[in-house]
Amino acid sequence: MAATVSPATLSADLSRNQLLELYYYMRLTRVLEERLVALYRQTKVIGGLFRSLGQEAESVGSAYALDRARGDILSPLIRNLGSMLVQGARPLEILRQYMAKGDSMSRGREANIHVGDLARGFIGQISHLGDMVPVMAGVTLSFKLRKQPRVGLVYVGDGATSTGAFHEGLNFAAVQRCPLVVIVENNGYAYSTPTAVQTAAARLADKAAGYGIPGVSADGNDVVAVYQVTREAVDRARRGGGVTLIEVVTYRRKGHAEHDDQSYVPAGEIERWAEKNDPLDRFTARLTDGTGVPAAELEAIDDRVRGEIDHATDLAEQSPAPEPADALVGVYASPPTVPMQWYREQRDA
């Protein structure tokens, strides 16, 4: 039976500086996405733009529970920008990536935040949902086989829990007792499909029972609660206790992507979450009222975030587009460059 973690029972072992760091990453995520929206409207973002508005707490809180110094690795989804920032991705890299620049992390090959960097501990998703569960099962299998004290974390949405890849990957990881934490983000919708149409399970955390692993459900808009529940799962994985499935209950306040008008959402639902359950508002109140952090200190962080993003935007806009012929490089390790296709005329020959 899946347990529910109540924030009231938490005694988070986070220092004041760590709490402020959590706040910084949540604010950085939100403001960076707002900047991306502005660039999208100027047609400077290429392709779709995916927001995590209202979900910043679960991305940041869960990633913060990993130990970067030990080489923990996570695999983010499009709505886990915050987790990548925690792992060390910088706004400039994200901006270049969304603007399809030649000096972006993927050199213009990949869209949005489908990028990875093993050194900093993130592996980008592909659009085929659920596939990163078996991949991260294998990453963490390598940790187990090499007896490294490292942990992996993979995000899936409520929709991806319906895929075969999710099932096969989770089953494999569970039976191999891989040091893996699976975060199921239940944000209410998979594109336009509400969770109740996605699954008959009352709670997504209940799916854990079928794999013989612990399943817990947490308030995804409480960054400390998400941190705490993930930290417990990370510690268990590092001790050799295997896989934990964590359902973080949150809400997707924007559409699937920026083009989505959310006409399928019942009236008032978005506004209700925005007014009563915004993760940044909640955490701000907790910091100022509960922990006694002066509001001015948080405002200084907000200013710092805006400054960083302004600076990064200036740099990203100056970045060049990729060189077209770079498209032929790196499909294989060997040969390193695909030969100019011999059945197509060379355009400038």
Place this chain on the structure above:
Amino acid sequence: MPEVTYLEAIREGLMEEMERDPNVLCLGEDIGAYGGAFKVTEGLLARFGADRVIDTPVSETGFVGAAAGAAHMGLRPVCEMQFIDFVSCAYSILTNYVATARYRTFLPCPMVVRGPSGGYVRGGPFHSQNPEAAFLHTPGLKLVCPATATDAKGLLKAAIRDDDPVLFFEHKYLYRRIRESMPAGDHVVPIGKARVAREGTDLSIITYAATVWKALEAADILDREDGLSVEVLDLRSLLPLDDDAIVASVKKTNRALVVHEDTATGGVGGEIIARINQLAFEWLDAPVRRVAAHDVPLPYAPALEDFVLPQTADIVRAARWLAEY
């Protein structure tokens, strides 16, 4: 050197690579205590232990995906498909994730997916498939199809050492039917170089896997009964395809017959013929022809299977047509 079967040669290749490199591990269904459905991995568990010979759940997407993740981290996984027919269960993760990881995000993905393919064994529709064409248009993968025991070992060793993902199609008809003595020492056959299985001057048969042997039988008959000198080119790998070897053979004989066991429409033969057309059209004295399976699911009954799959007589007939053209 004692002779070993094609199957034993594969096992030797696996064992040698596992001895040589502690990063090599095997994943698959029933490959441990049972030694695999065809016993390719027999003895590996005892020698290398359960950490390196991993019995997996029945979940091709699960363990192929896990192999990719492990490969990112520096391991060199070798996945066994119990029958290569089941690779279609992992088609999405192979083509979308494994094949693109290096290009999209610069993640290394050195892994091998191997398994028994092919017919002539009365296996029916789901134990006889030749799925190579389904992967031929997936940049990022390498496709290897050994025809001889020596190549099966040498190409497998190369595949395991390759830094790119390799699909390794073992032909189950050949598993226990051919025996060869293995070259001494560390026998590695580079991927991407075709092999002239028989020299000839009148006609080139371009083929791979089990039909190499049918082409060689046909060449004997054509030599004996028609006085024709037939060259047989064993492609060994389909990705990359050895254009130079194909073109060299066609320029030498001026007549080309492409043979494969897979069905004709959308098969590898179409790609080979298109390349010959582009690269050696003016050297041809006859249209390029192909012999392949009929465009049907492979049926079970011997009378049906024998009718559907290309046989030596089909190759002889097509070669005579070409020679007389």
